[in-house]
Amino acid sequence: MEKQAVLRMEHIMKIYSNGVVANEDVSLDLEEGEIHALLGENGAGKSTLMKVLFGIESPDEGKILLNGVETVIKSPQDAIAKGIGMVHQHFMLVSSLTVAENIILGVAPVKNLFLIDKKRAIQEAEAIAAKYNFNIDVTARVEEIPVGVKQKVEILKALYRGAKILILDEPTAVLTPQETNELFVQLEKLKENGHTVIFISHKLDEIKKICNRATIMRNGKSMGTYSVADMSTDDMSRLMVGRQVVLEFDKKPANRTETMLKVRDLIVHNSQGVQKIDHLSFDLKGGEILGIAGVEGNGQSELVEAITGLNKNYHGAVQIRGEDIRKKTIKEIRNMNLAHIPEDRMKSGCAGTLNILENMFSNQYDRKEFSGRLFLKSKKMQQKAQEWIKEYLVKCNSYKQNVGMLSGGNIQKVIVAREFSTGPDLIIANQPTRGIDVGASEFIRKRLLEFRDAGCAIILISADLNEVLSLSDRLAVMYKGRFASVFTEVEKVQEELLGQYMLGIKKDDRLEGAMYE
Amino acid sequence: MLNGIFSVEFVNSILRATTPILFATMASAVAAKAGICNMALEGMMLLSALFGVLFSAMGGGIFGTASGLSQFASFGFGFLLTVLVGGLIGLIFAFCILHMKADEILAAIALNLIASGGTVMILMAVAGEKGASSTIASVAAPKVVIPLIGSIPVLGEILSGQNLLTWLSILAVIVMHVFLYKTPMGLKIRAVGENKNAAESVGISARKIQYIALVISGMLASMGGFYLSGGYMNMFTREMAAGRGYIALAASSMGADTPVGGFLVSILFGIAQAVANLMQLTTIPMQLIQLIPYLTTLIGLGIYSYARMKRRKKLLSSE
Structure with missing residues (x-):
């Protein structure tokens, strides 16, 4: 039985002003009531295609047909009016407002001519939540609700505005396995109600689980639309990257050396005074990777800030090679051969308006090799930058290109090149492969393993469970500022079990032996 | 001195000293809620103080000043025109920073400097004077005499006989509170100020909202400016805003940019100003006394920051 196409994008061509061909003759058709995966590496053109659909970018060629009628979508407002909703990867919510207020924002019901009808706003928000089986307290403030619920609010926002087509941009990136399952149940429900969902994801098994069809993109072109049931994840990844991605690594057994990092009784509060780390203790030896899994916001960022010296407002002790670092400046700590790949690459990882070379040297411009008494040794730096660009496979025109112009994966490679080129003994990698393409992720993971084999101590914090499971020698789960559990035999860990620890359903009490002596 | 403090x-x-600061504080609050620091308040007030004199004199020319009614009409004409121009100044400021993408602080400094020199220039052109508008026959805002209540001792003496604009400034607090927290536009303003992207994701044009907030801010600031030359004094003198725009920025910030919070802090600054006025009767050097309102601002901001820091520290140590 042929279902009706609610949306057709035909032969979309989009060339950005800097000459990048983001979409080349891409076509996409959506059937009513399907979950359609849009799959592709970073920079493959998925985002551009969705921006065209949502009215953020206008296509240079091609047309869009909504329910068979050719339409021009001028702006996001226009897209919303035409029944297209988008749930962005980074939530677009106002934290100090309630869930209901966020849902009705911009289309608030009014009483007495000019006052917001608060009661009706709550009723309407509750009604729409109930209709789609979203179990949500609409009077809660957004800043107080967990990530999974925030995402529900985003979906409700779109539905409240009458969205028939929902674009979900990597919706599971921040969710626990349990929350992901819950989301999938709700997506099924949306499907039953006749909504059509575009599901953007890197996670092949999720696509396999929930999507009906998948359109695969590579290098700005569509590699075709396939029925998911007829494809294996191997097929998908081959179409996506043009080669098989090795998710299994050849990992030698860990060869542990001396203790590099010692954390004892660490207590950290955030700027609002909320306790984020609660008596945390652990040791880390050279030659091992300590993976830290956990839902975001359970103290991971605070832990990194304490170890890297970004925050000194903590109780307890942090020692690197037996030396207490509390009194040391960030620079001094870094000079103890510490490398840090920060969680937010645009905010604290790089300076977007500076070029690749300048970013690569921001941590080592003052090394004797590169700096004279008064002036920098530009020749030497240029030579090194070119070397690193080659070594780390950074896709760019030259080292003079601004980092902000690169794709996410290439920005991350610039940062990794900078951090790894100093020859670290201790690497703090916080979400090193978040939101970057499979090729770049694989590259970074391999480098991490190489450093481990060379005797480097590594902390790997990641929301990608596959990543921590395949790389870690020890895997700790963080929940509410504590380690809920530690696994020493990482190969045997089930994702489900991990999820239970991540959500605080399970908790182990005695971790001394596994985490520290 | 003490006698002075316990008098009606x-x-x-x-109240006289609070009124202009209160208007400006409301102006700062609405801009801050939309995510803009309106440092141009100072210039907006100064310009409006001059326009108030000019427009109300113009009103006097049209309606006359013979009877109470014609005086009120002259005032009303001048006030409305001043507020309109205040909105226009807000619009121009908004155009500079939102459309032309000028830095909001630099644009504000430019506007304040234009106001500072421009008012003197206009005054010179219109009245041939450089210091004050004493030759211009402007019409001040009327006092509100409440018939029966006025005869009650103390309370009546305070309630009755206040300047109309003083009442209006208190009304502005209530109106701004309702506007920001109870109306759809207020919700949009707060959303834009806190998270522009979130607001835009639901189809709200952040730029439009900020335009609106700045026009309202300009109108409120102009009311404060009008009061300076048509209530607090009865003429325009050069630099008569005297830092009130900046004091209002501090007041608004200390009041967490809420109308009610800003109101309470404004009164504090009003008290400081009033104490300074009173102390002019003593032998303490004038220059020291004139320092009081500004010193209060500095100390106030200091205490505010200290309290916030302490609160954080206390939370940190309570494990």
């Missing part, structure tokens, strides 16, 4: 006259003098 002192309360009145507080």
